[in-house]
Amino acid sequence: MITKGIRGAITVDENSSEAIGSATIRLLKEMVARNNIEIESISHAIFSLTRDLNADFPAKYARINLKWTDVPMMCFNELDVPNSLKKCLRVLIVVNCGESFVPEFVYLEGANGLRK
Numbered sequence: 001m002i003t004k005g006i007r008g009a010i011t012v013d014e015n016s017s018e019a020i021g022s023a024t025i026r027l028l029k030e031m032v033a034r035n036n037i038e039i040e041s042i043s044h045a046i047f048s049l050t051r052d053l054n055a056d057f058p059a060k061y062a063r064i065n066l067k068w069t070d071v072p073m074m075c076f077n078e079l080d081v082p083n084s085l086k087k088c089l090r091v092l093i094v095v096n097c098g099e100s101f102v103p104e105f106v107y108l109e110g111a112n113g114l115r116k
Helices: 017-035 058-065 109-113
Strands: 002-011 042-049 073-077 088-097 106-108
Touching: 002 017, 002 109, 017 058, 017 088, 017 106, 042 058, 058 073, 088 109, 106 109
Parallel strands: 002 106, 042 073
Antiparallel strands: 002 088, 042 088
């Protein structure tokens, strides 16, 4: 068994707990569905938010709403690059998997332009 990372991103409508929570849940559910992830196979998750999103921690919504209670998670600020996408929440989910697993990255809302 090896580990592989699955990238995902979504833009958030506003800097509020409700908007960050809703975007986090939507993104993670989509990533889990598209990649057939079982919670037990998640090694860890790393969240980053642009500096204009600081109303709440996305990991809180994964833990409470999605029951990721045994998944180590951390949240960070994204590098503030001039002219980069604003109000963006990104996540890297690292999963324990077989070598043949091919991750599908998920980019939603305004973040869908990050990767062609």
